[in-house]
Amino acid sequence: MIPYGKHTIDASDIEAVVEVLSNEFLTQGQRVPAFEGDLCSYTGAQYAVAVNSGTSGLHIACLAAGVGKGDLVWTVPNSFAASANCARYCGADVDFVDIDPVSRNMCLIALERKLQKAKQANRLPCVIVVVHFAGSSCDMQAISSLCKPLGIVLIEDAAHALGARDPQGSPVGQCAYSDMTVLSFHPVKSITTAEGGAVTTNQTALATSLRLYASHGISRDPDLMRMPTPEKPWRYEQLVLGYNYRLSDIHAALGSAQLKRLDAFIKSRRERAERYQEALIDLPVKLPQWDERSAWHLYVIQLINHDRTDIFNQLRDRGIGVNVHYIPIHWHPYYQSLGFRVGDFEHAEKYYAGALTLPLFPELTADMQDEVIKQVKEVLR
Numbered sequence: 001m002i003p004y005g006k007h008t009i010d011a012s013d014i015e016a017v018v019e020v021l022s023n024e025f026l027t028q029g030q031r032v033p034a035f036e037g038d039l040c041s042y043t044g045a046q047y048a049v050a051v052n053s054g055t056s057g058l059h060i061a062c063l064a065a066g067v068g069k070g071d072l073v074w075t076v077p078n079s080f081a082a083s084a085n086c087a088r089y090c091g092a093d094v095d096f097v098d099i100d101p102v103s104r105n106m107c108l109i110a111l112e113r114k115l116q117k118a119k120q121a122n123r124l125p126c127v128i129v130v131v132h133f134a135g136s137s138c139d140m141q142a143i144s145s146l147c148k149p150l151g152i153v154l155i156e157d158a159a160h161a162l163g164a165r166d167p168q169g170s171p172v173g174q175c176a177y178s179d180m181t182v183l184s185f186h187p188v189k190s191i192t193t194a195e196g197g198a199v200t201t202n203q204t205a206l207a208t209s210l211r212l213y214a215s216h217g218i219s220r221d222p223d224l225m226r227m228p229t230p231e232k233p234w235r236y237e238q239l240v241l242g243y244n245y246r247l248s249d250i251h252a253a254l255g256s257a258q259l260k261r262l263d264a265f266i267k268s269r270r271e272r273a274e275r276y277q278e279a280l281i282d283l284p285v286k287l288p289q290w291d292e293r294s295a296w297h298l299y300v301i302q303l304i305n306h307d308r309t310d311i312f313n314q315l316r317d318r319g320i321g322v323n324v325h326y327i328p329i330h331w332h333p334y335y336q337s338l339g340f341r342v343g344d345f346e347h348a349e350k351y352y353a354g355a356l357t358l359p360l361f362p363e364l365t366a367d368m369q370d371e372v373i374k375q376v377k378e379v380l381r
């Protein structure tokens with residue numbers, strides 16, 4: 001089976017990981033700050049806080065933004081559940097902004113309308129989690145110009161988009177028009193640390209808060225201490241209720257080795273996406289909008305005249321590991337139990353009805369891709 005996504009590991013990755021195993025520290029050593037520095041250099045953000053998953057990153061980003069019980073957080077239905085779950089972890093309510101059928105990202109018009117209504121009802125979100133679907137950056141400048149005047153904190157869920165650039169040309173992760181950006185290093189994403197993630201920001205207070213929440217809420221920084229006890233060399237204080245979301249040095253070493261090849265990975269993905277665009281143009285399917293600056297995390301076609309389940313099964317039977325991204329978040333029984341209904345978000349649901357993800361990853365060979373194209377043509381014939 002040709003998978004829909006796959007990591008790329010070479011000798012330099014193996015060497016980097018093995019090297020850590022003979023170091024003094026397996027965790028809380030020098031590899032994590034080094035990886036964080038590498039992420040800052042790549043994205044141009046001032047701070048990066050490495051964590052043990054993208055989901056942990058989303059959780060602490062919400063906590064650092066001050067999300068709590070009774071607050072409201074918005075995201076899009078066309079994403080992985082973690083984009084909404086992070087708000088629920090903090091006790092906040094979730095709502096969704098529908099997507100644009102062309103970009104498949106948050107619809108600016110829907111956002112503007114929903115903000116107007118929310119303002120009138122005096123129930124504005126405190127945070128919006130903006131997802132860069134399939135690696136194509138949203139227009140954060142436009143989103144920011146709608147949200148900043150209302151005091152809304154913007155968190156980019158860039159789990160798909162490390163290595164992409166925004167429409168203005170800035171690297172995703174720089175937080176040029178957002179407060180924080182969350183990255184994931186799961187094996188199918190742009191680079192991998194097996195499990196892992198990071199949050200980038202340019203705000204010192206947010207960086208301090210993120211670090212605190214990622215490590216039990218405990219600090220050894222004398223400037224943050226509150227107890228009036230005299231100085232003791234072992235002194236530390238738990239200031240908030242935090243978590244153990246730390247990344248280990250083993251994972252971080254893999255991340256730094258991978259990051260060196262990120263641009264090559266993205267180039268490889270873009271070339272394969274371009275090849276699909278050309279090969280599939282005459283088929284009765286809707287192809288993704290071309291985006292030169294996308295990280296091309298996923299290549300999703302939309303079937304128009306065919307039964308998606310039938311085509312999915314046929315392709316799987318023929319050894320093509322197609323997948324579906326995403327079942328709308330509000331369709332899941334958990335979100336239905338919170339009051340959402342099928343039919344609530346028209347464009348995300350219409351998109352989902354025909355969506356089919358084709359294999360795309362840096363080491364997808366020309367022969368493998370030819371096989372995918374041949375089989376897709378045959379089943380759609």
Ligand SMILES: *Cc1c(COP(=O)(O)O)cnc(C)c1O
Pocket residue numbers: 053054055056079080082083131157159160183184185186195196197
């Ligand atoms: C993968 C993913 C996450 C979660 O990342 P993990 O590292 O797997 O926890 C969050 N949001 C989106 C959109 C994702 O694709």
